[in-house]
Amino acid sequence: MRLETNRLVIRPWTDRDCAPFASINADPEVRRYYYPALLDQAQSDAVIAQCMDHLDRQGFAFLALERRDDGALIGGAGLSITDDVPGGPAIEIGWILGRPFWRQGYASEASRAWFDWGWAHGMTEIVGYTSAINTPSRRAMESLGMRRTPADDFADVTVPEGNPLRPHVLYRITNPRRR
Numbered sequence: 719m720r721l722e723t724n725r726l727v728i729r730p731w732t733d734r735d736c737a738p739f740a741s742i743n744a745d746p747e748v749r750r751y752y753y754p755a756l757l758d759q760a761q762s763d764a765v766i767a768q769c770m771d772h773l774d775r776q777g778f779a780f781l782a783l784e785r786r787d788d789g790a791l792i793g794g795a796g797l798s799i800t801d802d803v804p805g806g807p808a809i810e811i812g813w814i815l816g817r818p819f820w821r822q823g824y825a826s827e828a829s830r831a832w833f834d835w836g837w838a839h840g841m842t843e844i845v846g847y848t849s850a851i852n853t854p855s856r857r858a859m860e861s862l863g864m865r866r867t868p869a870d871d872f873a874d875v876t877v878p879e880g881n882p883l884r885p886h887v888l889y890r891i892t893n894p895r896r897r
C-alpha cells in the first residue's frame with residue numbers, strides 16, 4: 719500500500735530504510751519515552767520485518783515515512799493491532815520521527831492520512847497511547863482531535879514498577895462517518 723500527502727509518501731519498508739531507521743532508533747532523545755530505550759541495528763531491522771509481516775497479513779501496518787521533496791526517510795507511522803490497552807484488542811496509531819524532522823507537522827500529516835484510510839476501510843475507532851510523561855506524543859494526539867478519558871489510564875506492565883514510563887494514557891478517535 720502507498721499513501722501520499724502534500725509532503726510525504728507513506729509506503730512499505732525497503733532494505734535502504736534499514737540504516738536511517740536504525741539511526742533514529744539509536745538516538746536517546748528520540749527513544750526517551752520508550753522502554754527499553756535504544757535499539758541496535760538488528761533490533762531495528764526486526765521491527766521493520768515485523769511491520770512488513772503485519773502488512774502482508776493485515777493489509778495495513780506501521781510503515782515508512784518518506785519526504786517527497788528529497789526522498790529522505792524521516793521515520794515511521796501507521797496502524798497496528800494492539801492487545802496492550804484496556805478493552806483491547808484495538809487499532810493503534812503510532813509514530814516515530816528522526817529529530818531533525820520534529821515540529822514541522824509531519825506526524826499530524828501522516829496521521830490524518832492514516833485516519834482517512836482507516837475510516838474508508840470501515841474502522842470504527844483508532845486509539846493512541848503513550849507514557850503519561852510523553853508530552854510531544856500527547857500533544858500530537860490532542861491536536862489530531864483524539865480524546866483521553868482518565869478512566870482508560872493504565873500501567874504498561876512491561877515497564878518495571880516505579881519507572882516513570884510505566885503510567886500510560888490512552889486516547890481515542892471515532893470514525894466521523896459512523897457518528
Ligand SMILES: CC(C)(COP(=O)(O)OP(=O)(O)OC[C@H]1O[C@@H](n2cnc3c(N)ncnc32)[C@H](O)[C@@H]1OP(=O)(O)O)[C@@H](O)C(=O)NCCC(=O)NCCS
Pocket residue numbers: 747748749751813814815816819820821822823824825826827847848849852853854855857858859861
Ligand atoms: C511525537 C512525535 C512523533 C511528534 O511528531 P511531530 O511531527 O514533531 O509532531 P507535529 O509537528 O505534527 O505536531 C503535532 C502537535 O504536537 C505538538 N508538539 C510536537 N512536539 C512537541 C513538543 N516537543 N512539545 C510540545 N508540543 C509538541 C505540536 O505543537 C502540534 O500541536 P499543534 O497542532 O497544537 O501546534 C515526535 O516528537 C517523535 O518522533 N518523538 C519521539 C518518538 C515518540 O515518542 N513517539 C511516540 C511514542 S508513543
